[in-house]
Amino acid sequence: MSLLFVATIIVGALSYYFIRRERRKTRVAELEEKIRVRTKEREADFKWAEEESKKISEEQRKKIGELDFEQLRAALQRGDFTCSEVVSAFYSFALKANENTNAVVLFIRESRKWAAEWDERAKKGEKKPPLLGVPISIKECTSMKGFDQTRGYAASIHKPSEHDAPLVAQLKELGAIPFVQTNVPMSLLSYTCGNSIYGWTENPAKKGRTPGGSSGGESAIIAAGGSLLGVGGDVGGSIRIPAHYTGIAGIKPSHRRFSSKYCTGSVPGRPLINSSEGPMAPSIDTCAEICKLSWSSTWQSDHDPYIPPVLWRQELYEEGKKYRIGYYTDDGWFTPTPGCARVVEEAKKALEAKGHTLIPFHPPDVPEINRLFVCSVCVDGGAYLMGLMENDIPPPVFLKALMPLRVPILIQRLAGFVAGLLGYGRIQKLSKAMARSTSELRSSYAAIEEYRHRFIHEMQKAGVDILLCPANIMPAPPHEGPLHLSCGVSYTAIFNLLDFGAGVCRAGTWSTEDERKLADYPTTDIWYKMAKDFSKDSVGLPLGVQVAAPPYMEEGVLRVLSDIEHALKK
Numbered sequence: 101m102s103l104l105f106v107a108t109i110i111v112g113a114l115s116y117y118f119i120r121r122e123r124r125k126t127r128v129a130e131l132e133e134k135i136r137v138r139t140k141e142r143e144a145d146f147k148w149a150e151e152e153s154k155k156i157s158e159e160q161r162k163k164i165g166e167l168d169f170e171q172l173r174a175a176l177q178r179g180d181f182t183c184s185e186v187v188s189a190f191y192s193f194a195l196k197a198n199e200n201t202n203a204v205v206l207f208i209r210e211s212r213k214w215a216a217e218w219d220e221r222a223k224k225g226e227k228k229p230p231l232l233g234v235p236i237s238i239k240e241c242t243s244m245k246g247f248d249q250t251r252g253y254a255a256s257i258h259k260p261s262e263h264d265a266p267l268v269a270q271l272k273e274l275g276a277i278p279f280v281q282t283n284v285p286m287s288l289l290s291y292t293c294g295n296s297i298y299g300w301t302e303n304p305a306k307k308g309r310t311p312g313g314s315s316g317g318e319s320a321i322i323a324a325g326g327s328l329l330g331v332g333g334d335v336g337g338s339i340r341i342p343a344h345y346t347g348i349a350g351i352k353p354s355h356r357r358f359s360s361k362y363c364t365g366s367v368p369g370r371p372l373i374n375s376s377e378g379p380m381a382p383s384i385d386t387c388a389e390i391c392k393l394s395w396s397s398t399w400q401s402d403h404d405p406y407i408p409p410v411l412w413r414q415e416l417y418e419e420g421k422k423y424r425i426g427y428y429t430d431d432g433w434f435t436p437t438p439g440c441a442r443v444v445e446e447a448k449k450a451l452e453a454k455g456h457t458l459i460p461f462h463p464p465d466v467p468e469i470n471r472l473f474v475c476s477v478c479v480d481g482g483a484y485l486m487g488l489m490e491n492d493i494p495p496p497v498f499l500k501a502l503m504p505l506r507v508p509i510l511i512q513r514l515a516g517f518v519a520g521l522l523g524y525g526r527i528q529k530l531s532k533a534m535a536r537s538t539s540e541l542r543s544s545y546a547a548i549e550e551y552r553h554r555f556i557h558e559m560q561k562a563g564v565d566i567l568l569c570p571a572n573i574m575p576a577p578p579h580e581g582p583l584h585l586s587c588g589v590s591y592t593a594i595f596n597l598l599d600f601g602a603g604v605c606r607a608g609t610w611s612t613e614d615e616r617k618l619a620d621y622p623t624t625d626i627w628y629k630m631a632k633d634f635s636k637d638s639v640g641l642p643l644g645v646q647v648a649a650p651p652y653m654e655e656g657v658l659r660v661l662s663d664i665e666h667a668l669k670k
């Protein structure tokens with residue numbers, strides 16, 4: 101009897117195992133087929149773009165390629181080039197940029213039609229909108245009607261969106277022409293850039309290094325000259341870290357300045373830590389111009405009543421406006437590698453020279469805030485992410501990164517306790533990040549709400565309006581680096597948790613002196629060792645600084661970044 105029982109259990113377990121294995125095989129085959137089809141569509145798209153790019157003379161293309169954003173905009177307004185000529189030129193710039201970066205996901209073929217329509221209207225003498233004919237690149241997960249927002253999941257191929265994201269829709273009405281979709285990391289919850297559908301995106305400054313993420317396709321195409329303006333999104337640094345790694349600029353406004361309607365985030369249903377769309381461009385002045393145009397009317401709140409009708413506040417952006425700026429180079433959680441702190445000191449001096457007042461500021465309790473961020477950005481301990489990944493075919497390093505989340509929460513904490521006994525306090529701290537119950541989740545949310553008021557109070561006490569700090573702990577690391585160092589986003593994630601507006605502009609370059617000083621960088625735990633390792637051999641890589649301010653003060657952030665960029669950008 102008992103033998104029969106044991107045999108039944110074994111047969112049952114084996115059948116379950118084999119059925120699951122077969123199901124998985126069938127699923128993988130289905131997903132691989134989807135990727136094969138998408139790869140063919142992508143190749144066809146690139147051929148199409150190549151043909152279309154020939155519809156302009158070499159001489160015209162060269163002239164267009166020499167223009168920056170403002171010059172191109174003015175040339176289009178004057179009618180020096182038609183929108184169709186400009187879009188043709190940008191197909192070729194994007195293809196060229198893609199050769200070394202693999203930033204482009206798909207071309208938006210309707211751009212050809214939109215350009216022709218604007219040309220037609222201009223011919224009829226209609227009033228020209230302010231962004232007439234300016235081509236813009238769009239992060240893959242930003243809703244575009246008729247296009248997939250896969251977020252790197254093969255399962256989401258051929259499930260096109262029915263709507264444009266509000267920021268895209270508004271930019272289109274202002275005359276801009278979305279012409280290309282750009283790459284993201286699978287899940288979006290990482291600051292690298294790669295997935296099984298489209299592969300890895302390279303940093304144009306150095307092969308083998310990431311352009312950052314999740315808006316890494318955007319930063320790469322812009323830094324490589326394939327686009328003059330892009331739309332990214334940011335829930336923990338996804339606009340700002342790519343800007344820092346590639347030497348461009350970007351701003352994540354506080355989340356109720358642009359509507360997020362129709363935007364597919366990394367973890368839907370997440371309160372408090374929200375994703376914000378925002379502009380990315382070679383210069384912060386372009387980002388400022390886009391914010392100004394967008395907030396010069398109540399378009400966003402007219403289309404999404406959850407957005408308060410806060411208009412552009414020119415008085416905060418006025419050239420010559422002086423601010424009291426709190427600055428720090430170390431947040432008390434993760435000491436940045438040398439160049440990343442040095443550029444903050446240089447930006448501080450440049451701002452003082454412009455007449456701003458710089459005051460040392462210590463953000464309170466960042467280690468605890470980092471723990472609360474990880475808890476709240478995942479919400480359910482990683483269950484949603486793991487569900488999607490298990491039903492898909494992630495690059496192996498993504499599975500490795502998710503491994504700690506597969507361990508039951510009690511074991512995570514026990515392992516953290518042991519790490520604490522061995523002197524690895526930071527690891528112990530993060531091992532307590534995931535909520536074990538809704539009651540723990542609620543108390544994390546309560547702690548975030550309380551922290552927001554405490555932080556503002558600290559700023560008021562110190563008499564500062566705006567903050568200056570590093571953009572990230574290191575210069576652009578190798579592709580897999582961010583997946584091993586998810587805890588390396590404290591400098592950016594804090595401003596998502598606070599819901600501040602925050603932006604980054606270029607402030608310098610990793611130098612031989614930074615490389616030499618790296619020898620003294622701490623190696624007190626595995627995370628510091630990795631950051632040190634990933635920062636090696638970085639001479640010549642771009643470095644940015646970050647500026648942040650409480651909600652609805654984005655104009656001040658843009659003013660300070662512009663002052664830094666003009667003083668320091670080489």
Ligand SMILES: CCCCCC/C=C\CCCCCCCC(=O)NCCO
Nearest residue numbers: 288289290314334335336337338501586
């Ligand atoms: C892919 C592995 C995920 C592991 C989960 C680790 C938990 C927390 C990591 C936080 C990292 C945040 C990076 C944020 C990137 C970002 O801003 N994405 C924008 C999405 O719209």
